[in-house]
Amino acid sequence: MRAEALKGHLDAMLLAALEGGPQHGYAVIEALRQSTGGRLDLPTGTIYPALRRLEQAGLIAGTWSVVGGRRRREYQLTPAGDQALSGRRADWRDFSAMVTAALEGGPCPNPA
Amino acid sequence: MPEPRLISSYLDVLAAQLPASIVEELADGLTETHRSYLRQGLAPDLAARAAVAEFGEPEMIVAGFARVNPARRAARRLLGVGPVVGACWLAALVTSRAWAVPLPARMLAGLTLAAVIALLATSALGTHYRLAARTGAAGFLGVIALDASLIVGVAFAGAPLTWVLALAMAASAARLCYAARALRPALAG
Numbered sequence A: 001m002r003a004e005a006l007k008g009h010l011d012a013m014l015l016a017a018l019e020g021g022p023q024h025g026y027a028v029i030e031a032l033r034q035s036t037g038g039r040l041d042l043p044t045g046t047i048y049p050a051l052r053r054l055e056q057a058g059l060i061a062g063t064w065s066v067v068g069g070r071r072r073r074e075y076q077l078t079p080a081g082d083q084a085l086s087g088r089r090a091d092w093r094d095f096s097a098m099v100t101a102a103l104e105g106g107p108c109p110n111p112a
Numbered sequence B: 001m002p003e004p005r006l007i008s009s010y011l012d013v014l015a016a017q018l019p020a021s022i023v024e025e026l027a028d029g030l031t032e033t034h035r036s037y038l039r040q041g042l043a044p045d046l047a048a049r050a051a052v053a054e055f056g057e058p059e060m061i062v063a064g065f066a067r068v069n070p071a072r073r074a075a076r077r078l079l080g081v082g083p084v085v086g087a088c089w090l091a092a093l094v095t096s097r098a099w100a101v102p103l104p105a106r107m108l109a110g111l112t113l114a115a116v117i118a119l120l121a122t123s124a125l126g127t128h129y130r131l132a133a134r135t136g137a138a139g140f141l142g143v144i145a146l147d148a149s150l151i152v153g154v155a156f157a158g159a160p161l162t163w164v165l166a167l168a169m170a171a172s173a174a175r176l177c178y179a180a181r182a183l184r185p186a187l188a189g
Helices: A010-017 A025-035 A044-056 A079-104 B005-015 B020-039 B044-055 B058-067 B070-095 B103-125 B129-157 B163-188
Strands: A060-067 A070-077
Touching: A010 A025, A010 A044, A010 A079, A025 A044, A025 A070, A025 B020, A044 A060, A044 A070, A044 B020, A044 B044, A044 B058, A070 A079, A070 B020, B005 B020, B005 B044, B005 B058, B020 B044, B058 B129, B070 B103, B070 B129, B070 B163, B103 B129, B129 B163
Parallel strands: none
Antiparallel strands: A060 A070
16 A cells, blocks of 8 residues: 555554554554555655654654663654544544445445 | 664764754664564665665655644744734724834834745745754744834833734734744754
8 A cells, every 4th residue: 555545544544553552653653564464555754754743733642762772752642632533433434434335336324 | 783884874864954853763763674674584784775765765754854844834824824913013003003113113123024924934835844943943033023022112102002902912922922932843953
């Protein structure tokens, strides 16, 4: 899956990757690769500006720690981020159900 | 374990354009990427090459950070609210007949305003992280100086306080606070 196909969805995927607890940038991309069965083909370096953007939006919070003599920045979901993730999930379910119904036929389920 | 030369060169390119805190975070991620390739059995140099390739072109990373530069975002907001604050002051000066400001003071204010707009526009449109941060910081200082001068000037001039003037002063005070808050991260960049 290429970066351009992810436009508009990367933020929600990053929030979902952080749902299990605090993670540093590399661990976030590894979690995304695992959850997508290795289909995510995104340059690792592009994750970091996206994490900063989410931090500026107040959806995640970053803290520094020292690991193996290196400074490491870890991120965790804020309550606003948790709420945003729930909203994005609901929106995605509605959207994907609508597109699936349009492309494959069959009834479109009513939104919850 | 010593850092392979390819990785240190890659980080040097990033360090030339990004703040130290961002480069530290990227260095940690790149080291972890390199280690994961070493664990897969690659030789150190090959692992470094694979890690750098996986991380992506430095220009792309720098451009990504430039887009989320807080100075750039603050400069855009200040440019956006500028006409509103300006309109408030124009209305206040017209209604309070405070045009009798000496010509040199008016010229100085006009030149400062033009310089501030140019600095903020450079920051708002900049794709170079450090340039956007520095021009932003200079622009924020200019906004603070302009708004403080307007508020103090009106207070000392003893003009009658109308609701229009109070509104203009409040708008300037709010903008001054915002510019002051944006200054610290811009100076850190």
